[in-house]
Amino acid sequence: NAGVTQTPKFQVLKTGQSMTLQCAQDMNHNSMYWYRQDPGMGLRLIYYSASEGTTDKGEVPNGYNVSRLNKREFSLRLESAAPSQTSVYFCASSEADRGQGGNEQFFGPGTRLTVL
Amino acid sequence: GNSVTQMEGPVTLSEEAFLTINCTYTATGYPSLFWYVQYPGEGLQLLLKATKADDKGSNKGFEATYRKETTSFHLEKGSVQVSDSAVYFCALINGGFKTIFGAGTRLFVKA
Numbered sequence: 761n762a763g764v765t766q767t768p769k770f771q772v773l774k775t776g777q778s779m780t781l782q783c784a785q786d787m788n789h790n791s792m793y794w795y796r797q798d799p800g801m802g803l804r805l806i807y808y809s810a811s812e813g814t815t816d817k818g819e820v821p822n823g824y825n826v827s828r829l830n831k832r833e834f835s836l837r838l839e840s841a842a843p844s845q846t847s848v849y850f851c852a853s854s855e856a857d858r859g860q861g862g863n864e865q866f867f868g869p870g871t872r873l874t875v876l
Numbered sequence: 877g878n879s880v881t882q883m884e885g886p887v888t889l890s891e892e893a894f895l896t897i898n899c900t901y902t903a904t905g906y907p908s909l910f911w912y913v914q915y916p917g918e919g920l921q922l923l924l925k926a927t928k929a930d931d932k933g934s935n936k937g938f939e940a941t942y943r944k945e946t947t948s949f950h951l952e953k954g955s956v957q958v959s960d961s962a963v964y965f966c967a968l969i970n971g972g973f974k975t976i977f978g979a980g981t982r983l984f985v986k987a
Contacts, residue, residue: 764919791973793974800979801979802965802977802978802979802980803920803965803977803980805974808974810973818974850919850920852919852920854973863969863973864910864922864925865920865922865975866921867919867920867921868919869917869918869919870917870918870919
């Protein structure tokens with residue numbers, strides 16, 4: 761049981777290049793999320809997918825797109841990278857809430873992205 | 877709207893000292909409250925949670941009590957260890973599944 765996996769672990773891009781961050785979970789969770797973490801700013805939600813086949817914008821969606829490929833996989837794409845997108849990106853997943861007051865999120869190890 | 881405010885860090889303590897990290901929240905109704913921990917180079921992981929008023933969450937010697945009257949969920953540990961050095965995030969879920977995180981508090985524990 762690997763939990764949440766992310767690839768790659770590190771990436772350096774030049775301004776204007778594109779790339780896709782991959783995320784997969786093996787816990788059969790319905791909901792998946794992409795966050796970015798910047799120094800002093802905590803975690804900011806980029807996009808989320810409440811269930812397979814749906815995606816929605818979070819707090820900071822500009823410059824990103826997502827695809828919920830199936831229940832296991834949720835990818836994040838940067839079409840034209842900018843230096844402001846230098847950050848650590850985390851994928852997370854959680855079970856659907858069944859009236860138990862909200863379920864914890866399980867996080868991947870992160871992708872450290874630098875845009876030059 | 878929903879929000880979480882936690883004390884700014886870094887917090888630096890000596891081993892075996894008492895730890896408190898303050899967390900207050902703004903939310904309507906009855907949110908569930910969480911503490912997550914992030915060790916260097918890793919993703920966040922759940923430390924403890926509480927789903928209703930007066931509940932106490934506990935794990936690995938850490939405790940936090942859900943105080944509705946003061947809208948607080950302060951994290952405490954009686955005797956910290958060097959291995960507790962990490963960033964701690966207070967968070968809430970209110971009537972859905974999206975989690976609202978605080979900005980995080982970095983803890984350094986010196987031997």
